[in-house]
Amino acid sequence: MGNCCNFSSGSNGDDHPNAKNHLGRTQFSAVLSNRRLIQNDNSTSRGCSNHFGGTSSLFGPSSSNNHTSGNNTSTSFWGSENSHTSGVRDGGEFPRGEILNAPNLRVFTLAELRAATKNFGAGSVIGEGGFGRVYKGLIRAEGLNIAIKKRNPESLQGVAEWQSEVNFLGRLSHPNLVKLLGFRQEDSELFLVYEFMHRGSLDNHLFGRGANVRPLSWDTRLKVMIDAARGLNFLHSMEMKIVHRDFKPSNILLDETFTAKLSDFGLAKSFSSLDQTHVTTRVMGTLGYAAPEYIATGRLKVKSDVYTFGIVLMEVLTGKRMQDILRLLKQKSLTDWLKSNILNRGKIRMNMDAKLEGKYPTNLALEVAQLALKCIRTEAKVRPSMKEVLERLEQIEAANEKPADNNYNRRRVNRSLVVQQRNQPDGGQFD
Numbered sequence: 001m002g003n004c005c006n007f008s009s010g011s012n013g014d015d016h017p018n019a020k021n022h023l024g025r026t027q028f029s030a031v032l033s034n035r036r037l038i039q040n041d042n043s044t045s046r047g048c049s050n051h052f053g054g055t056s057s058l059f060g061p062s063s064s065n066n067h068t069s070g071n072n073t074s075t076s077f078w079g080s081e082n083s084h085t086s087g088v089r090d091g092g093e094f095p096r097g098e099i100l101n102a103p104n105l106r107v108f109t110l111a112e113l114r115a116a117t118k119n120f121g122a123g124s125v126i127g128e129g130g131f132g133r134v135y136k137g138l139i140r141a142e143g144l145n146i147a148i149k150k151r152n153p154e155s156l157q158g159v160a161e162w163q164s165e166v167n168f169l170g171r172l173s174h175p176n177l178v179k180l181l182g183f184r185q186e187d188s189e190l191f192l193v194y195e196f197m198h199r200g201s202l203d204n205h206l207f208g209r210g211a212n213v214r215p216l217s218w219d220t221r222l223k224v225m226i227d228a229a230r231g232l233n234f235l236h237s238m239e240m241k242i243v244h245r246d247f248k249p250s251n252i253l254l255d256e257t258f259t260a261k262l263s264d265f266g267l268a269k270s271f272s273s274l275d276q277t278h279v280t281t282r283v284m285g286t287l288g289y290a291a292p293e294y295i296a297t298g299r300l301k302v303k304s305d306v307y308t309f310g311i312v313l314m315e316v317l318t319g320k321r322m323q324d325i326l327r328l329l330k331q332k333s334l335t336d337w338l339k340s341n342i343l344n345r346g347k348i349r350m351n352m353d354a355k356l357e358g359k360y361p362t363n364l365a366l367e368v369a370q371l372a373l374k375c376i377r378t379e380a381k382v383r384p385s386m387k388e389v390l391e392r393l394e395q396i397e398a399a400n401e402k403p404a405d406n407n408y409n410r411r412r413v414n415r416s417l418v419v420q421q422r423n424q425p426d427g428g429q430f431d
Helices: 025-033 055-059 110-116 159-169 202-207 218-237 292-297 304-318 322-328 334-341 362-375 386-400 413-421
Strands: 036-038 044-046 066-069 072-076 125-128 132-139 144-151 180-186 189-195 241-243 252-254 260-262 269-271 277-279 299-301
Touching: 110 132, 110 144, 110 180, 159 180, 159 189, 202 252, 202 304, 218 241, 218 252, 218 260, 218 304, 218 362, 218 386, 292 299, 292 304, 304 322, 304 362, 304 386, 322 334, 334 362, 362 386
Parallel strands: none
Antiparallel strands: 036 072, 044 277, 066 072, 125 132, 132 144, 144 189, 180 189, 241 269, 252 260, 277 299
């Protein structure tokens, strides 16, 4: 739940509770007693599920328990009555992703979270976003490093995003999705507990400042974007496609080996096919990343994520935030700027990230820029799918492993990672 913008001034939006919508003790106690989460969504959908839907409607046939009460569909929170007492999710990975039958999440005690963070002390803060502050913690008895999101009571984000994170990340397992380990609710306070990602966010490595920030090499940037593409492709390839809706560098987290994992599913939506559309009266997301059809009409599509992926590719190439690129456009469109500044062999060196120090293969940088251009096409239907984007990036990576042009001092990905890991301090998380 990073820094998000509401692009609409309407007060009757369907996606977010307003600032007064706090979660009261009585309401949440009822939810806990029934072992389920209830979601009401007033949005208009064309063939897509509700914001969360039941677990069956969200992910296709499942053995999870679903309950209905009136017109509300309720999601089984933990599966069996006692499963919430189980430990942290298994550390085993599914190379191609896996959908769990039911969320296997730990209910942390408030005492555990306080002890892990030295009572949420200022020294434990590693980031802050739209949902609230993020703390680094350590469960000493288990030797478990964790990251804890604690909701800011003044935040416009609240129970809806909290539930979305649980319903999506609680059941999805993939090497390129961050693991949600558990949660806590204490009166009106909401907590989410994740695996700790030692290298922080891609945003910090691209745009951060200071002695603790080291620039990423070309090889590592390529690896990170392939990992991110694998994560999005997994979300888009399921029976019920999931649109992340807030894909950006601050929501791409890096582990010790610079493996990238997608985080922050507070704005995620589910669809039953690539062609279906979700219509919202409040356009939510981050300025500069939202697809044009979504901003203009409120129509969210699966390929809205593809547009955003293209934007992030541009940031990875240039080392500039999208807001800064938009200021450079003047009278040009974004596609025209990309064509004249990055896809132009005469100007590419001037516009690539200076922190790369020219150590990249120009021909492959041009191919990545060409892929970004395809992703940011105005018409969603002509953008490539994430599967096609991933395949193209993998082809570029394969070419990157071969001897490059004379102006590029080739370094393989593995060697690059080893160099960057030496004396690299822990980075922040969930910027």
